[in-house]
Structures are given as C-alpha cells and as structure tokens.
Amino acid sequence: MGILEKIKEIEDEMAKTQKNKATEYHLGQLKARLAKLRTELQAPSGKGEKGDGFEVQKYGDGRVALIGFPSVGKSSLLTLLTGTESEAAAYEFTTLTCIPGVIHYNESKIQLLDLPGIIEGASQGKGRGRQVIAVCKSADLLLMVLDAIKPWYHKEILTRELESVGIRLNRSPPNIYFKRRKTGGLSINSTVALTHLDDKMIARILQEYKIHNCELLFKEDSTVDDLIDVIEGNRRYIKCLYVYNKVDMCSLEEVDTIGHWPNSIPISCQLKLNLDGLLEKIWEMMALVRVYTKRVGDKPDFLSPVVLTQDRGGTTVEALCRQIHNSLVADFKYALVWGTSSKHYPQRCGLSHRLEDEDVVQIVKKKVKDNSEDLKTKLKNQPDRIADREKKAALKNEGAGAHVSVCNAGLANLLACVASMQDVCRVVVSDLAVEVMRL
Numbered sequence: 001m002g003i004l005e006k007i008k009e010i011e012d013e014m015a016k017t018q019k020n021k022a023t024e025y026h027l028g029q030l031k032a033r034l035a036k037l038r039t040e041l042q043a044p045s046g047k048g049e050k051g052d053g054f055e056v057q058k059y060g061d062g063r064v065a066l067i068g069f070p071s072v073g074k075s076s077l078l079t080l081l082t083g084t085e086s087e088a089a090a091y092e093f094t095t096l097t098c099i100p101g102v103i104h105y106n107e108s109k110i111q112l113l114d115l116p117g118i119i120e121g122a123s124q125g126k127g128r129g130r131q132v133i134a135v136c137k138s139a140d141l142l143l144m145v146l147d148a149i150k151p152w153y154h155k156e157i158l159t160r161e162l163e164s165v166g167i168r169l170n171r172s173p174p175n176i177y178f179k180r181r182k183t184g185g186l187s188i189n190s191t192v193a194l195t196h197l198d199d200k201m202i203a204r205i206l207q208e209y210k211i212h213n214c215e216l217l218f219k220e221d222s223t224v225d226d227l228i229d230v231i232e233g234n235r236r237y238i239k240c241l242y243v244y245n246k247v248d249m250c251s252l253e254e255v256d257t258i259g260h261w262p263n264s265i266p267i268s269c270q271l272k273l274n275l276d277g278l279l280e281k282i283w284e285m286m287a288l289v290r291v292y293t294k295r296v297g298d299k300p301d302f303l304s305p306v307v308l309t310q311d312r313g314g315t316t317v318e319a320l321c322r323q324i325h326n327s328l329v330a331d332f333k334y335a336l337v338w339g340t341s342s343k344h345y346p347q348r349c350g351l352s353h354r355l356e357d358e359d360v361v362q363i364v365k366k367k368v369k370d371n372s373e374d375l376k377t378k379l380k381n382q383p384d385r386i387a388d389r390e391k392k393a394a395l396k397n398e399g400a401g402a403h404v405s406v407c408n409a410g411l412a413n414l415l416a417c418v419a420s421m422q423d424v425c426r427v428v429v430s431d432l433a434v435e436v437m438r439l
Contacts, residue, residue, distance in 0.1 A: 042165055
C-alpha cells in the first residue's frame with residue numbers, strides 16, 4: 001500500500017469516527033499518523049531525473065506570491081502592478097511557469113511571483129502542485145486571488161491544500177518549548193491550564209512518533225494540531241491576503257461584505273479598481289521598515305533607505321548593522337536615532353533597540369587604537385637615567401661570598417682594561433695633533 005492510499009484510509013477513518021471524549025485519544029493518534037505520512041509524501045524520493053522547478057532567485061526587500069485557481073486574474077494583476085508582461089487568455093492554465101516582477105512602492109522593491117493555477121489535490125502532486133507550493137513556502141506574503149463570482153468555498157479548498165503541506169496562514173507559531181533528550185523520560189509542564197490536551201493525549205502522540213524522552217513546556221492553551229506542528233518542526237507560518245477579483249460583476253452589498261472580512265480586499269483588474277488600496281494593504285501586512293542612514297556631520301540619505309523586516313533578520317539596530325556590513329557589529333559603539341522609536345532627539349541606543357518606519361540612524365564606531373601611540377606611551381613611562389631604573393634584588397644563596405670575590409676580580413680586570421684604553425687614546429690624540437701642526 002502506497003503513501004497516498006494510507007493517507008486516504010486514515011482520512012476516511014477520521015471522517016467515520018464520532019468526536020467525543022471516548023474517541024479523542026484515538027483521533028489524536030490518527031492526526032499524528034496522518035502528519036507523518038504527509039511529511040513522507042513531501043520528502044524527495046531521490047529517484048529519477050531532476051525536473052524543472054519554478055524557483056527564481058530572490059530579489060528586492062520582500063517576496064509576494066500569487067496563488068489561486070486557474071483563470072482568476074493572477075497574470076493580469078501581475079501586469080498591472082509591475083508592468084511585466086504575463087500572458088493572459090480566456091482559457092485555463094495559460095501560465096505554465098513562474099513569472100517574476102518587481103513592485104516599486106514607498107522607495108522599496110517587492111518581488112511579485114505569478115505562479116501557475118493549482119487545483120484540488122495539488123498537495124498530492126496533481127497539476128504540478130508540489131512545485132507551486134514549494135515556491136509559496138519561500139514567500140514573505142501570499143496573495144490568494146479568488147474569483148468574486150465563483151463559490152466562496154474555493155477559499156477553504158486552497159487553505160486546506162496549503163495546510164496539508166505544512167503552510168499555516170495568518171497564524172503565529174505555537175508557544176511550546178520542546179526538546180528531545182536521551183534519558184529521563186517524559187517531562188510535561190504548563191504555565192496555563194490546558195483545555196484541549198491532557199497527559200494521556202500528549203503521551204499517545206509522542207508514542208506515535210517514538211519519542212520516550214523529552215521535555216515539554218506549554219506556555220499557552222494549545223491543541224493537538226499545535227503539538228504535532230511543534231514535533232514535526234517543518235511548518236511555515238506565512239501571512240496571507242485574500243484578493244477578490246472581478247468585483248465589477250458583483251452587487252454593492254456583496255462588495256461591502258467582502259471588504260469587511262478579515263485580511264480581504266475587493267479589486268477589479270478589468271476596470272483597475274482599488275489597486276492603490278491593494279498596494280497599501282500589502283505594505284501594511286509585510287510590515288517593512290525603512291531606515292535612513294546619516295553620516296557624522298552630513299544630512300540623512302533619504303534617497304536609498306535600508307529596508308528591514310521581521311521575517312528577514314528583524315528590525316533592530318543589530319539587523320541594520322549586519323545588512324550594511326557584517327564587520328560593523330564588532331566595531332559598533334552606539335547609535336543615534338531620530339524618529340518615532342526614540343524618546344528624544346537624538347536618542348543614544350544600543351544594538352537591541354527596535355527601529356520603526358522612517359527612522360534616521362547614525363552609527364558611531366569604536367576608535368581604532370594606533371600602535372605608534374602605544375609605543376610613545378611605553379617610552380614615556382621608561383626612566384630617563386640608568387640610575388633611576390629599579391635595581392634587582394641580589395641573589396641569596398649559600399655561596400654568596402664566593403660570588404662576591406669573583407665579581408671583585410672581574411671588576412679589577414675591567415678597570416685595568418679601561419686604563420690601558422685611555423693610554424692608547426692619549427697616544428693617538430697626540431699623533432693626530434702633530435700631523436695637524438705639520439699641515
């Protein structure tokens with residue numbers, strides 16, 4: 001039996017099982033088993049030739065991917081926002097590969113990817129769905145393009161396909177501490193009351209993964225799915241904006257209803273309606289932070305800001321230094337910050353200070369020590385005369401008298417040599433004087 005057949009069998013068993021207190025432990029084990037099989041399904045087999053993927057090189061300050069069913073207006077939206085020509089036609093599956101474009105907005109560059117349309121069952125490989133979903137995992141924001149005149153349950157179908165491959169939309173990672181150990185058994189603790197889990201349920205899920213020694217700490221009221229996601233460790237949490245196209249064919253009441261849904265925005269590519277609002281929503285959800293740098297004694301550079309984001313290194317002063325140059329962190333002394341993140345202008349901050357949009361930062365580096373200055377200081381501290389130097393203490397041992405006599409004899413010989421040299425010098429000087437007089 002293959003992996004797909006096993007997944008189908010478990011899904012059928014879960015659908016037939018009634019949900020109550022007596023079956024919740026069995027359902028928890030089935031969910032863990034299903035997650036393991038889906039992870040195995042996504043793992044590369046290592047057999048056969050390497051196929052053509054949709055991955056393109058990252059560019060700009062962020063990446064946004066367009067995902068949706070065929071013929072919902074993804075290619076038209078890419079052309080309107082970036083100016084990149086993407087083939088659009090009245091038939092489905094017009095786009096067969098990944099087409100990149102760049103959005104220039106608020107002095108930043110955002111890469112926009114037009115992906116082929118996916119169908120139901122894409123998580124199992126239908127319609128090259130695995131390649132499309134693999135590109136989605138590398139995006140900072142997903143634009144799920146939906147047809148406003150089609151059934152609204154298409155959103156649930158696409159969400160279910162993404163959930164089955166480990167992509168969590170508009171959710172934050174569970175606040176659970178998990179660490180495997182070699183010995184010690186299971187250590188399960190929580191700082192809050194757990195209403196969806198108990199020790200028996202947790203033990204059964206860990207037993208399904210063959211984990212018998214680990215440490216678990218729940219810092220929030222988590223569910224079975226949250227625990228499985230933490231154990232798997234390969235989940236991707238991405239923000240998603242639901243874009244409803246073709247609203248020019250809907251009534252005003254339907255457009256108003258769509259506009260009040262969370263993380264949703266109505267547009268029309270045909271009439272170019274609400275495209276500016278879409279760009280503002282993209283900027284808001286990506287939470288890009290523009291930081292302007294300033295040299296000492298100069299004006300800030302407002303033409304080329306450094307763009308930071310929480311998903312790419314953070315928005316701290318340290319992240320700014322690393323984006324400029326990696327060695328800047330080691331030479332960092334302090335930073336002067338002007339903007340909404342500072343309490344006064346300027347504020348002297350460290351590496352852990354969090355920056356906000358349109359802040360101005362001046363980085364001050366440590367002074368480099370000059371070796372010549374150290375040498376001058378060393379020579380300055382030395383004594384000027386030999387007599388001022390510190391004398392070493394005499395050696396104390398049993399043969400001190402013998403050493404003194406030897407030193408006296410050596411000193412006498414030295415004095416005799418000096419006297420003989422003086423005589424030689426007098427003779428040489430006198431000879432020189434005679435020669436001078438002759439000249």
